[in-house]
Amino acid sequence: MNPVGKPGKTGSLMPVETALARLLEMADATRVLERERLPLAQVQGRVLADDLLSTLDLPPWPNSAMDGYALRTADWTGEPLVVSQKIYAGQAPEPLKPGTCARIFTGAPVPAGADCVEMQENAEVLADERVAFIEAIKPGQNIRPQGQETTVGELVLPAGTRLGPIEQGLAASLGCAELDVVRKVRVAVLSTGDELIEPGQALGPGQIYNSNRVLLCSWLQRLGCDVVDAGILPDNLDTTRTRLGELKNVDLILSTGGVSVGEADFLGIALREEGELSLWKLAIKPGKPLTFGHFRGVPVIGLPGNPASTLVTFALLTRPYLLRRMGVTDIEPLKVQVPCGFDWPVAGNRREYLRGRLENGRAIIYKNQSSGVLRSAAWADGLVEVLEGRTLVAGDSVSFIPLSEVLV
Ligand code: AMP
Ligand code: MG
Numbered sequence: 091m092n093p094v095g096k097p098g099k100t101g102s103l104m105p106v107e108t109a110l111a112r113l114l115e116m117a118d119a120t121r122v123l124e125r126e127r128l129p130l131a132q133v134q135g136r137v138l139a140d141d142l143l144s145t146l147d148l149p150p151w152p153n154s155a156m157d158g159y160a161l162r163t164a165d166w167t168g169e170p171l172v173v174s175q176k177i178y179a180g181q182a183p184e185p186l187k188p189g190t191c192a193r194i195f196t197g198a199p200v201p202a203g204a205d206c207v208e209m210q211e212n213a214e215v216l217a218d219e220r221v222a223f224i225e226a227i228k229p230g231q232n233i234r235p236q237g238q239e240t241t242v243g244e245l246v247l248p249a250g251t252r253l254g255p256i257e258q259g260l261a262a263s264l265g266c267a268e269l270d271v272v273r274k275v276r277v278a279v280l281s282t283g284d285e286l287i288e289p290g291q292a293l294g295p296g297q298i299y300n301s302n303r304v305l306l307c308s309w310l311q312r313l314g315c316d317v318v319d320a321g322i323l324p325d326n327l328d329t330t331r332t333r334l335g336e337l338k339n340v341d342l343i344l345s346t347g348g349v350s351v352g353e354a355d356f357l358g359i360a361l362r363e364e365g366e367l368s369l370w371k372l373a374i375k376p377g378k379p380l381t382f383g384h385f386r387g388v389p390v391i392g393l394p395g396n397p398a399s400t401l402v403t404f405a406l407l408t409r410p411y412l413l414r415r416m417g418v419t420d421i422e423p424l425k426v427q428v429p430c431g432f433d434w435p436v437a438g439n440r441r442e443y444l445r446g447r448l449e450n451g452r453a454i455i456y457k458n459q460s461s462g463v464l465r466s467a468a469w470a471d472g473l474v475e476v477l478e479g480r481t482l483v484a485g486d487s488v489s490f491i492p493l494s495e496v497l498v
Contacts, residue, residue, distance in 0.1 A: 347395030
């Protein structure tokens with residue numbers, strides 16, 4: 091880490107990976123360990139606290155994958171077979187009488203003694219009600235074996251898995267009515283800036299509407315956090331001290347604004363007085379200035395205030411930090427390699443995350459990439475990553491991070 095309170099040497103920017111590694115290290119050291127037990131229907135967006143081991147074989151018994159006839163392959167000589175029982179899903183069958191077949195429906199247990207199911211399309215019911223089979227029959231065919239999905243004791247979902255509809259469905263298939271999940275991480279959101287007012291109020295001279303507050307609050311909710319909306323913080327040291335002091339019982343204070351070079355950084359001063367502060371100059375664009383520190387023991391992340399910078403630094407640094415504090419193992423967003431549909435003639439010294447979208451399989455970018463233009467991200471489907479020192483001509487391969495990957 092940089093010496094407390096000292097920005098990095100001018101010109102020496104911290105690579106995104108380094109910043110992320112430091113944040114994750116700090117997140118690991120302050121992982122939220124408390125847990126709660128919730129009904130399965132309420133675990134959406136939460137993080138599994140313990141490994142989920144299967145308590146049963148799934149399926150519990152061999153069952154039919156088709157509507158058709160269950161029989162023993164050895165019994166079939168080419169002659170039609172008598173139907174000795176009918177088995178619907180939900181029934182417990184009798185063992186199959188030798189030399190007969192059983193009418194069976196999808197999901198019904200295969201009777202003991204049968205070793206295959208022939209689908210009804212390949213069977214013909216004769217006038218005497220016996221069934222003739224048209225094709226060669228193979229043992230095991232159309233049977234879903236016991237335990238094909240999972241067997242007793244198998245690890246089905248590891249602790250640290252984020253739970254969504256698929257995981258909920260899987261847990262339900264194993265009979266789980268409740269799951270232990272990590273308690274929600276509580277995040278206080280502060281927007282700093284004398285120029286900010288809330289939507290709904292009339293705009294005065296020099297004022298702008300606060301867009302970061304609602305953007306971050308709703309994003310944090312999607313990530314499964316408890317959000318404490320701490321409102322707007324004026325650019326004033328006394329108020330900063332007081333308002334920070336009021337934020338008790340939170341796991342993180344997340345602020346935006348007030349970290350630009352040359353600005354009176356009241357958040358920074360307050361952290362230096364009553365905690366600790368690192369100011370990072372990151373090799374990221376939009377972005378660059380980022381504050382990490384503590385206020386009276388509570389971790390604080392200060393993001394740059396320009397909305398596109400807030401978005402990118404939240405997506406790439408704060409989101410993984412928060413997920414890691416919840417114990418999530420898989421925090422890396424999917425990146426796809428795509429050909430770019432634009433030229434990038436001038437190499438930058440910061441890694442750029444251009445707001446772009448895919449058109450005919452190529453990444454194109456919004457016409458205005460200013461860090462103040464949030465519309466670029468509303469237009470975009472993803473972030474096009476252009477590495478430091480890199481130029482591009484149309485057709486070159488670039489990484490594309492779908493926004494859908496990081497918005498949850
Ligand atoms: P700062 O990081 O405070 O220097 O802010 C950089 C730019 O972002 C300035 O143009 C601010 O007006 C703008 N800004 C800061 N916070 C917000 C916010 N919450 N909503 C919208 N714009 C903001
Ligand atoms: Mg400001």
